[in-house]
Amino acid sequence: MSTTASRRRPATASGPDSRSAPRRRAPRGRPRRPVRRPYQRAVMRRRLIAILIMVTVTAVVGTVWFTPVLGVRAVEVRGAVNLTADEVREAAAVEAGTPLVRVDVHAVDARVRELPRVAGVHVERLPPGTLRLTVDEREPVGVINSPDGAHLVDATAKDYATVTGPPSGLPELRVGPDALAAAIGVITQLPEALRREVLIVTADTPSDVRVTLSAGREARWGSSADTPRKAAVLEVLMTRKGSVFDVSSPELPTVS
Template identity: 70%
Template structure:
């Protein structure tokens, strides 16, 4: 019986971890100088942006004005020239501009390198309230926002006040454009007593602002018939007389 002699492989020598050399003094000094330089530059940039007029306001641009003037908006905005752009409080500027009666909304934007842009949305009238001092323009929210000497053409006169005025405005804003052009006067003694005076002496008893789209659809059909008084206060049972 033969025997085989197994040859033993020599054990592998343990791997030595590479010895990390400590950075030289020159390298350490260089790194510290670079860090200090970066911090200095960042600090200088922050100071320039926040506390100097380098990136300050040089121009205030006004867009969207029609009936108003740019001067009115600029005076209300009250943005000091040279104010660092990042320190312009856009919310505060917008709040000041919205205090103008004709302004429905405004967007304030910072534009690099040194501009502020104000985009104004003016109110649109849906009717007028005639008074001794002129024609008061009323917008879709029911706000009396301006007084002019003569009422603009094509706007109905609103004979109402308080909650009744809100109801009258609510009815007008929900009328189809073709029907709205026929309305001369909107009268409301109460929120549930809205009446429309149309061209050719026709009268519409509307009632409250509720179901206004449906009432408008019914009225358009009724107006094809002969009559002077059209009652759609109950759109399920309209009448013509």
């Protein structure tokens, strides 16, 4: 038996309530600001800090290098004995107010060394405004008597100063210009006890050095080579009777 099942469609509601409800719109107002992420804020902070550091460094460098705020206010001199502090300052020629970091210490060193009495100098910058000069003066080891005065000679054989009277305890040098270095080489290598016995050093040539000792004794030295050995031999020979001790050949010394 065939039956036709009537398919029923759902009834469509009609009337005002059957209309679809309209969509609700969001209320209008200020647009929302995008939320900054934490790392963006950190980047901004780092940039600001970097800018502040650059500005600070630039200000410090400008102050130190180009203004007298940290300039030279005092030139301190140490080690000067025969020289005066003013003589050293004048030779250094450092203008007051010069930025301390811009002082050329090598140039100052060279200018101070031009003073004949100066053997060396150490230049130091002492912030905020002091330049210290520590001077090493030459010390005489012999003296050359001349009509214009007594010429002081140091261990480098430099004739560096002339005084009216020779200091006590220094041997007199009666040497030619070519023999001066040889005579100084002998004096500076002698033991202290033997050096105190030396009165005069004579030399016409570098290989003909003669040493006049106290009590009328003389040592014929020859050249300045092997001076420590010759001095040791001389100390032994001086225990014997004699007035002339020849140590020019230390292997074959003689006494007469």
